[in-house]
Amino acid sequence: MKKILILLTSVFLLSACSVTNDAVTVGKKCVVKGERVYYSYVWFYNKTQGLKADEQQCDEIANKK
Helix, strand or coil: CHHHHHHHHHHHHHHHHHCCCCEEEEEEEEEEECCEEEEEEEEEECCCCCCCCECHHHHHHHHHC
């Protein structure tokens, strides 16, 4: 049973390697979509499309409260 669990976990983790995101950035960044502000400390994005989140949009969090 332990070997099956390890195998399934390995397949799950390795399947994430096929993601076509080209870049990773670390640091708090925010993006405003409609009435909501989304933030994260790790962003995966496509280099050709660019990252639409930045630190300046995090100021919107304070304005929403």
